Amino acid sequence: MKTFLPIALGVAVLAAVPIFVHSNVVLNFLVVTLMIALAGQGWNILGGYGGQYSFGHAAFFGTGAYTTAILQANYGVNAWLGFAAGIAAGAAMGGIIGGLAFRAGLRSSYFALVTLAFAEVLRILASVAPITGAGVGILVKLDLRAQSFQFQSRASFYFVILALVAASLIIAQLIERSRFGVWLVAVRENEDAAMALGVNATAVKLGAMIVSAAITAAAGCFYVQYFLFIDAGIGYGTWMSIEALLTPIIGGVGTVFGALVGALVVKSLGEGAKLITGDVPGLDLMIYGAVLVLVIRFAPRGIVGALADIYARFGRRFAPSRKTAVEAVRG
């Protein structure tokens, strides 16, 4: 149980926030931040542990969001069932895209491009197809009852998304400690070597993609419940893909807490910039871009990685640094 202690502590701290903070603005900020953390954690499973950098995770966010929205708005399906269906649809989309891309042997730039292209095709299709509400999008009926996954108070939404994030942290921790996780990291570090040792790289990557897509799709489903609206630009837009990869990379790629830490830092910076300069378009995103470049330059393993290094340097083996063999040789 010791391995899950940091997760329990982190979640407990976050769960205590609504006791002290009643401001809807702050809670709203935290809900959105945790939602991005969840989407980012999905990316982190595939990109962080598996080294497959997807530039189109919006494909899964949007698929989850649209599935639950369409089921509720057009077919009157219960929101919780829609939520489960959305996650399943996202996972299926991950299976399709991953199956095609990995079987074709696409890596690095090619994988980035094909994921981007799938997200763009879905965006264009969603912006013309009648079932997705074409250019207008889909509105979900207001029905503030827990059984329709809608709540009167922001705090309830906050606890739901926190529970989802907690689940995603546990999934990452379980993967990290499993045989599957070791295979995944082996594929990331050297795919050919991993295959030579008998790891079925395609199957491992595909498995990671499906889990990854399911988690990001859950964030999309939550988006619909929270905002009761989805359109092609939000669901399948490029910006969603960028945020999903930005947060774990800034927080700490391939670490359990990376996406959560990254989302908290990135969103706080963005909001901070808005507070100082007023709502000038572009400034917050400008900061995101700059932070991304700076983190890769000066802390390539993200904030969590940098903190781990600092602990290691002070002699305590509290958080052993996870340098790869290559990095260790390079110093």
Place this chain on the structure above:
Amino acid sequence: MLSPLILIAAVLNGLMIGAVYALVALGLTLIYGVLHIINFAHGALLSAALFAAFFAYQKLGLDPYLAAVVLTPGFFVLGYALQRFVIGPASHGDDRNMLLVTLGLAVLIENALLYAFRADTRTIDLAYGFKSIDLGFTFLSLPRLISFVAVFAVALALWLIMSFTDTGKAIRAVAKEKLGAELAGIDVAHIYAVTFGLGTACVAIAACLLIPTYYVNPSAGNAFVLIAFTIVVLGGMGSVPGALIGGLLIGVVESLGGFFFGESLGQVGIFLIFIAVLLLRPRGLFGASA
């Protein structure tokens, strides 16, 4: 009854716009051929170049075609500096990091433009902006014809640089065998930066050719770059003739697709080609190996 003349007109129009696509793709494929990464900042740099051309005309009264003389070396230096001082050092020699750094730069540049100039779409009015040549059955826009010719001139110039200058030979050496080139005394970091500079210079020329008939806003470049990705993949990553032919082909596909299926579905056609090529023949039509 569908007249073949209308189709020919659509094809001609496609070729005209395809030439500019080809030029944007040329910069991208050049960078891929040597650095082996997709430059995600390409679109943002194109937007920046469009703004530069726009303000050169608006504030200084500089004709876009003249502005190209200044902007091309200017963007070469910008590209060189970006690779040498930002992308290179930040990526720690890892492809994936390089992708992310160019993405970070894209977000940074695009939003800096948004912050500085807002989301307004701007155009310039030139005396020759709407001039066209009467071919009897259709009209060809004069600025587009000029850009068509100019693109081939640029491609020729690039080919000459690559074939006959020492720098060009060094670039080809690094593209083929980086370690070997380094052992032979070639400064790889410098060659990387020169290549990135050349790719960025292509974008500046493309912007000057586009601005007479096109508009500018902070995300104007993105539309071109998504298409340029397709072209680069279709023509084979790193292949210069592939980029040219792929560009013209995609221009025609878009024009005909828009003609038959309407604008937005025509775009889906491009992406479907993109995905199909990536999955079925990732080395493209002219590429050596994926």
